[in-house]
Amino acid sequence: MILHRIKPIAASLALLTVLAAPALAHRVNVFAYVEGNDVVVECSYSRSERVRFGEIEVFDAASGAALLSGKTDEKGGFRFPVPPAVRAAKADLRIVLKAGEGHQNATEVKAAEYLSAALADVPMTSAAPVATPAPSAPSSPPAGPVAAAGPVAVVSAQTQTGGQGAAVPALDAAALERIVEAAVEKKIAPLRSLLAGEKEKGPGLTEIIGGLGWLVGLAGIAAYFAAKGKKPRP
């Protein structure tokens, strides 16, 4: 009887479920990672829909002090260099996205993340001029494409200082670390964006079916108790 009554509604619901299959999420995602000296923030409602001109605020995660703020660009991206004071204090960063109309989300960048990523540039500028008087090395850009700049500087360092044998072991250890850091950074960049994409995925079929199951279950429980109250057992 009840089943018969709800048939039309059930049919429209089934239609809704079908329509919803390629649906998009209604939630804002904020994803941040470190690239060289910069923190890169990506903001989206879903994989294809970016948060354009959303407000970004960056805080010190521990103290809550506001560090900087800005707006995302057309593609929902925002990039800022790690402030020197933060780097010195080794503070974690908390990045809050306010997409407007009550949509907000936040993410954190740990100090360890930007410290290790920046290893590639920071010692480079200080170490390179000491060991190599080569004109190309000191002018290597600090925040530029690290992977490209690293090997050049080191090769020139080795050819120039190799014959004299001065300071070679110390330089090599540091240089090697920089190269490895830079290379790993470059290699895992696609993985990072893949992970970001995974994180941004909307609700899957599992969640949707699960939710419907919950609703039916709750109705069943309610029906059980309602029936119990109505007709006490003989």
Added chain:
Amino acid sequence: MHISEGVLSGPVLAGGWALSAVGVGLGLKRLDYDRLMTVAILSAAFFVGSLIHVPIGPVSAHLILNGLLGAILGPAAFPAIAVALLLQAVLFQYGGLIVLGANVFDMAGPAVACAFAFGPLLRRTGKARAVGAFCCGFFAVLLAALLTACALALSGEGFAATAKAIVVAHVPIMLVEGAVTAMAVGFLAKVRPELLAQALTR
């Protein structure tokens, strides 16, 4: 129109919970055994409705269907929407648990208000009923947008700008929901008239 966690201020959150608790309580009181499954299924429709997503300018809006729930369920729309929003918060991370009270009232309040406001029209037949149902769908979304803007304004965001942004983004949604509600009510009136009668004569 799910408000995210951490946007609203304490008093607004508390107010939302208080109003929603009253609404859910009254709704449950008016809900009888025979209509349990109808409520559950419309709750499911509301739950899934928010996945149908319409990109409009810089924001993204989705179907709400609160007017439809109001028109068919009357006060019972309150618990139906509350449960669906709870599941959306837990499973999809839409909104959140702390702001749930405010979100429930923003969606269910207008649904029930419209059911009472347009009830007399819905009880008639033909064009009058269709107009009533359209108004239910249309104004439930409009009121929900205004209530959401109110909640945000009370927590510090400027009312006029926020309200304008939300309402403008939802104008297409209002029209679609009006049409959907009119069709659904017309269909039910033909197929299962007692469904509507039950909701509206009480």
